[in-house]
Amino acid sequence: MSAFAIAFDVGTLEQALALDERLGPGPEVAKVGLQLFASAGPAAVRALKERGRRVFLDLKLHDIPNTVRGAAAAAGALGADLITVHATGGEEMVRAAVEGAASAGQGTRVVAVTILTSLDPASLPPGFARPFDLEATVAALLELSERAGALGIVCSAADLTGLRARRHGRPFFSVTPGIRPGGAPAHDQKRVATVAEAVALGADLLVLGRAITAAADPRAALAAARAERDAALASLQR
Numbered sequence: 001m002s003a004f005a006i007a008f009d010v011g012t013l014e015q016a017l018a019l020d021e022r023l024g025p026g027p028e029v030a031k032v033g034l035q036l037f038a039s040a041g042p043a044a045v046r047a048l049k050e051r052g053r054r055v056f057l058d059l060k061l062h063d064i065p066n067t068v069r070g071a072a073a074a075a076g077a078l079g080a081d082l083i084t085v086h087a088t089g090g091e092e093m094v095r096a097a098v099e100g101a102a103s104a105g106q107g108t109r110v111v112a113v114t115i116l117t118s119l120d121p122a123s124l125p126p127g128f129a130r131p132f133d134l135e136a137t138v139a140a141l142l143e144l145s146e147r148a149g150a151l152g153i154v155c156s157a158a159d160l161t162g163l164r165a166r167r168h169g170r171p172f173f174s175v176t177p178g179i180r181p182g183g184a185p186a187h188d189q190k191r192v193a194t195v196a197e198a199v200a201l202g203a204d205l206l207v208l209g210r211a212i213t214a215a216a217d218p219r220a221a222l223a224a225a226r227a228e229r230d231a232a233l234a235s236l237q238r
């Protein structure tokens with residue numbers, strides 16, 4: 001599918017609306033993350049929905065199941081199309097998110113973050129096994145997320161090859177942050193991929209953040225990313 005979600009990682013509602021304006025119309029999903037939600041709250045989701053965007057509310061919930069269920073229900077009632085939880089919160093917690101989101105009756109889906117793309121085995125906090133088997137862990141968290149009823153997972157594009165091999169053709173839905181069109185700077189991300197690489201690896205929803213939003217001309221940067229994606233899709237069909 002290879003759709004784009006643009007990370008609206010800005011500090012105010014005004015900046016979010018200005019970014020939406022600068023991007024121009026398009027099918028891209030608006031990802032509202034912690035920064036924008038902490039500053040502008042539900043108004044940011046409502047305003048972007050009113051402007052015709054589908055909204056991915058990326059709050060990465062990680063709490064006890066009861067609290068996550070309530071938060072997911074509230075996010076669903078707000079009209080979020082997609083929300084995130086941490087798969088490491090456990091199967092019961094992910095299931096509570098799925099149930100809470102569904103209770104709002106608006107079709108809100110849940111995706112579960114496996115291992116953050118800003119972490120690699122060398123920078124993992126204490127509590128993770130050493131040596132750390134990233135591929136096996138991400139695969140186990142995918143299975144957990146599916147058992148709990150999640151739509152899919154958030155992972156690095158680089159994780160997709162190993163996952164696919166382990167799944168023996170069973171499809172799964174993947175959201176991949178850490179995307180750097182044409183090799184733009186990695187910033188604080190450790191596990192990055194270009195748009196073309198993520199498309200070739202079968203990523204479903206590619207998250208584009210600073211590579212677009214910090215560009216001098218976000219609309220042109222998005223157009224270039226779309227072109228990179230379309231060329232990669234075309235070469236897959238050849």
Ligand code: C5P
Nearest residue numbers: 007033116117154177178207208209210
């Ligand atoms: O600017 P950049 O492209 O690095 O932004 C990536 C976006 O994806 C940020 O909004 C970040 O919060 C989000 N994200 C991530 N890694 C995850 C899940 C979400 O970077 N595992």
